[in-house]
Amino acid sequence: MQYSRRRKQPYSVLAQWVVYNVHCFYAILASDPLYAYYSQRQFAAVLPTRVPMNEQLQPLKKQPRAGKAGRSGTQDDIVYAHIFEAILEQRLAPGTKLSEEALGEIFGVSRTIIRRALSRLAHEGVVLLRPNRGAVVASPSVEEARQVFLARRLVERAITELAVQHASAEELAQLRQMVNDERDSFSRGDRGAGIRLSGEFHLKLAEAAKNAPLISFQRSLVSQTSLIIAQYESGNRSHCSYDEHTQLIDAIEARDAALAVNLMMHHMDHIDSKLNLDEESASDDLHAVFSHLLQTKKPGRSSIKL
Numbered sequence: 001m002q003y004s005r006r007r008k009q010p011y012s013v014l015a016q017w018v019v020y021n022v023h024c025f026y027a028i029l030a031s032d033p034l035y036a037y038y039s040q041r042q043f044a045a046v047l048p049t050r051v052p053m054n055e056q057l058q059p060l061k062k063q064p065r066a067g068k069a070g071r072s073g074t075q076d077d078i079v080y081a082h083i084f085e086a087i088l089e090q091r092l093a094p095g096t097k098l099s100e101e102a103l104g105e106i107f108g109v110s111r112t113i114i115r116r117a118l119s120r121l122a123h124e125g126v127v128l129l130r131p132n133r134g135a136v137v138a139s140p141s142v143e144e145a146r147q148v149f150l151a152r153r154l155v156e157r158a159i160t161e162l163a164v165q166h167a168s169a170e171e172l173a174q175l176r177q178m179v180n181d182e183r184d185s186f187s188r189g190d191r192g193a194g195i196r197l198s199g200e201f202h203l204k205l206a207e208a209a210k211n212a213p214l215i216s217f218q219r220s221l222v223s224q225t226s227l228i229i230a231q232y233e234s235g236n237r238s239h240c241s242y243d244e245h246t247q248l249i250d251a252i253e254a255r256d257a258a259l260a261v262n263l264m265m266h267h268m269d270h271i272d273s274k275l276n277l278d279e280e281s282a283s284d285d286l287h288a289v290f291s292h293l294l295q296t297k298k299p300g301r302s303s304i305k306l
């Protein structure tokens with residue numbers, strides 16, 4: 001230890017730190033055992049562990065906050081998925097009011113989260129946002145229903161042609177499993193699950209087509225179709241779509257585009273045939289609905305016999 005000339009005191013802390021680092025520098029060069037001692041025992045605990053390059057390239061995973069379901073984006077997806085599924089299963093009837101307060105209590109999230117999910121559904125045409133009156137499940141008119149089915153036919157044709165070209169064996173196996181699940185749902189009387197799986201079959205087929213815009217279009221059209229079926233389906237509620245789906249998979253697997261397209265159009269004809277799109281079949285005008293009573297009504301007050 002060196003001392004200053006004026007006072008018999010050691011050099012300052014800064015000076016000692018400089019001397020120590022110079023010593024370490026020479027120790028590294030000379031492979032001094034002292035450096036090995038400090039590096040392996042005293043400083044090893046604080047030195048960062050080297051991470052392999054392949055692990056460094058992995059994407060970072062966001063950790064959810066403690067006590068919460070996750071970030072707002074994840075909550076948006078959960079609420080959206082539940083409402084979308086309820087529409088596919090026809091558990092939410094057209095015209096049903098979607099109260100932000102009630103949905104917030106059901107899902108345990110803020111009204112802001114509910115509002116975001118409803119906005120996504122409104123963008124897909126299955127929810128109607130009414131200024132100052134809240135949101136409701138859409139009730140397509142007869143003309144809107146016809147337009148949706150026309151668009152659905154065009155999109156289904158394009159998806160089928162592309163699926164013949166691009167569908168993999170794994171995707172075809174997944175489609176077959178969905179058909180089996182659909183058949184089982186109808187067999188045990190779970191009509192809602194069967195309808196949902198039928199719609200998801202067409203969404204999965206769109207994924208097999210490998211065309212992102214068509215997937216987006218199809219998601220909106222399938223959900224709107226479910227609303228239309230719930231609103232305009234005739235008394236015949238039989239479902240044999242799973243048989244038609246199986247035939248369609250066979251044609252796609254055989255790479256027979258012409259047969260696959262014909263089967264898809266026949267499938268759409270079958271869905272269309274179950275709808276009652278007669279504009280005169282229903283009305284929201286009470287006078288029109290009960291016009292037959294008004295025509296036979298006599299002057300003065302009279303009672304209606306049931």
